[in-house]
Amino acid sequence: xxxxxxxxxxxxxxxxxxxxxxxxxxxxxxxxxxxxxxxxxxxxxxxxxxxxxxxxxxxxxxxxxxxxxxxxxxxxxxxxxxxxxxxxxxxxxxxxxxxxxxxxxxxxxxxxxxxxxxxxxxxxxxxxxxxxxxxxxxxxxxxxxxxxxxxxxxxxxxxxxxxxxxxxxxxxxxxxxxxxxxxxxxxxxxxxxxxxxxxxxxxxxxxxxxxxxxxxxxxxxxxxxxxxxxxxxxxxxxxxxxxxxxxxxxxxxxxxxxxxxxxxxxxxxxxxxxxxxxxxxxxxxxxxxxxxxxxxxxxxxxxxxxxxxxxxxxxxxxxxxxxxxxxxxxxxxxxxxxxxxxxxxxxx
Numbered sequence: 001x002x003x004x005x006x007x008x009x010x011x012x013x014x015x016x017x018x019x020x021x022x023x024x025x026x027x028x029x030x031x032x033x034x035x036x037x038x039x040x041x042x043x044x045x046x047x048x049x050x051x052x053x054x055x056x057x058x059x060x061x062x063x064x065x066x067x068x069x070x071x072x073x074x075x076x077x078x079x080x081x082x083x084x085x086x087x088x089x090x091x092x093x094x095x096x097x098x099x100x101x102x103x104x105x106x107x108x109x110x111x112x113x114x115x116x117x118x119x120x121x122x123x124x125x126x127x128x129x130x131x132x133x134x135x136x137x138x139x140x141x142x143x144x145x146x147x148x149x150x151x152x153x154x155x156x157x158x159x160x161x162x163x164x165x166x167x168x169x170x171x172x173x174x175x176x177x178x179x180x181x182x183x184x185x186x187x188x189x190x191x192x193x194x195x196x197x198x199x200x201x202x203x204x205x206x207x208x209x210x211x212x213x214x215x216x217x218x219x220x221x222x223x224x225x226x227x228x229x230x231x232x233x234x235x236x237x238x239x240x241x242x243x244x245x246x247x248x249x250x251x252x253x254x255x256x257x258x259x260x261x262x263x264x265x266x267x268x269x270x271x272x273x274x275x276x277x278x279x280x281x282x283x284x285x286x287x288x289x290x291x292x293x294x295x296x297x298x299x300x301x302x303x304x305x306x307x308x309x310x311x312x313x314x315x316x317x318x319x320x321x322x323x324x325x326x327x328x329x330x331x332x333x334x335x336x337x338x339x340x341x342x343x344x345x346x347x348x
Contacts, residue, residue, distance in 0.1 A: 002029055002035075005017055005029055005035060006029055006030060006033055007326075007330060008330070008333065009032040011334045012032075012337070012348055013032065013348075014061070015034075016035075016057060016063075017033075017034070017035045017036065018036045018038060018050055018053060018054055019036070020037075020039075020043075020046045021037035021038060021039050023039040024038060024039045047073055047077060050074070050077065051077045051080075051081070054077075054078075054081055058081065058087075064087060064088065064340075064344070064348060065088050065089075065090055065340045065341055065348075066081060066087050066088070066089050066090070067090040067091075067092060067118075068089070068091055068092065069092040069094065070091075071093060071106075071107040071111060072110075073106075075091055075106075075110045076106065076110060079110055079113060079114075088115040088116070088340035088341050088342075088343045089115050089116075090114065090115065090117070090118060090336055090340040091110060091111060091114040091116075091117050091118070092118050093111075093117060093120070093124055093251070094124075094251035094252065095124075095249060095250065096127065104131075107132065108131075108133070111128065111132045111134045112132065112133065112135075115340045115343035116138050116139075116336050116340040116343070117138050117140070118139075118336045119139060119140075119141055119142075119251075120141070120142065120143055120251050121143065121251070121252055121272060121273055122276055123272065123273075123274075123275070140332055140335060140336040140339065142324075142329055142332035142336065143252060143273075143323055143324060143329070144252050144254050145323075145325075145326050145329040146254055146257045146258055146261070146323075163194045163196050164192065164241050164242075164303055165195075165197075165198055165241050165242075166197045166240070166241070166243075166244050166299065167197075167237065167243050167244065167259070168181060168197070168198070168199050168200070168243065168244045168246075168255075169200045169201055169228075169233065169255045169258075170200075170255050171201055171202075171203045172203030172209060173203050173205055174205060176205070176247050177246045177247060177248050177269075177289075178205065178209060179205075179209060179212055180246045181197055181199075181244050181295070182212050182213055182222055183216070184292055184295045184296045184299060185197045185218055185221060187296050188300070191300075192300075195221060195303065196221050197218075197221065197223070197244075198223050198225055198236065198240065199222070199223065199225060200226070200227075200228050200233065201225075201227060202227040206224065209224065210224060233258075237259060237262040238262065240259075240262075240264055241302075241309070242264055242265045242267060242299075242302050242309065243255075243259035243260075243264040243265070243266050244267050244295075244299075245266070245267075245268040245271075246268070246295065247271050247272070247289075248269070248271070248290065250271040250273075251272060252272050253274075253278075256268055256277070256278060257273065257277065257320055260277070260316035260317060260320045262317075263314065263316065263317045265283075265285075265302055265309050265312035266278050266284030266312070267285045267287065267299065267302065268284060268285075268286060269286070269287055269288065269289045269290075269291075270287070271289065274286045277320065277323065278316065278319065279315075279319070282319075283312060283315035284312055284316060285298040285312070
């Protein structure tokens with residue numbers, strides 16, 4: 001996070017970040033960049049404490065833009081602060097998981113009043129236009145940047161006698177629907193006993209997934225690897241044969257982008273960067289959300305057809321090479337901030 005904050009701060013005169021945390025902490029990263037961590041006993045307490053801190057900072061210093069990575073209650077606090085202090089408001093939209101009821105109403109209320117909206121994909125832009133009637137000229141699409149190094153861009157050539165390894169990386173949360181992969185493995189393992197599924201990550205679903213693995217008697221072929229550092233993930237990606245993402249919803253799918261950088265063929269549900277970066281039968285296989293039969297079929301196809309698998313892996317690698325560079329991504333951020341400031345007649 002610190003590196004990203006410094007990159008963003010380099011674009012402007014001053015950059016201050018406030019984040020919810022387990023305890024209060026103030027960190028100065030440079031003369032231009034500062035991070036405030038705000039603790040509290042529960043979410044509502046943190047929300048009010050963040051509001052009060054932001055209000056106090058705005059009383060003492062001059063700012064031109066408030067940017068918030070939320071479309072619900074934190075965004076409402078940001079909207080109130082922006083209007084109260086006559087500052088432009090940028091809303092960042094990475095995902096819209098809780099898309100119903102009062103939350104949907106609140107998101108629409110905020111998005112229609114934002115001065116600028118920054119989102120991560122064309123898919124999300126379409127959703128903002130269709131479901132929330134956001135103004136098209138307010139929206140900037142800026143994919144999440146992931147540094148792809150030369151080691152990643154080397155296609156991995158495993159020995160043919162190794163077990164076939166499917167890999168998934170991410171937060172163990174219900175929206176990720178990793179249980180679908182485990183259910184698919186119950187069918188795959190019967191026909192292809194030398195197949196494994198590696199799950200890297202931690203989260204609230206860990207116990208449920210562990211129970212499902214045991215209940216389906218898959219302890220020998222499905223491995224919960226836990227949280228891994230970047231260096232460890234690099235080695236794990238090099239050992240894998242294909243990457244799975246079976247989320248019910250996804251803003252972008254950074255884990256997919258990183259796996260594609262290692263030349264892994266991708267099987268993913270029709271969410272996030274599917275159709276935009278990962279294209280069906282070109283750089284991966286795209287399946288309907290929640291469709292176990294399609295997942296099993298895609299896994300079998302990639303396992304059986306070596307040439308198809310290699311072509312998808314190469315296609316995935318080429319696809320991520322075409323994504324915006326770090327500087328191009330930062331320029332998109334700056335353009336959105338300037339659009340935000342313009343709404344109040346200010347120049348950054």
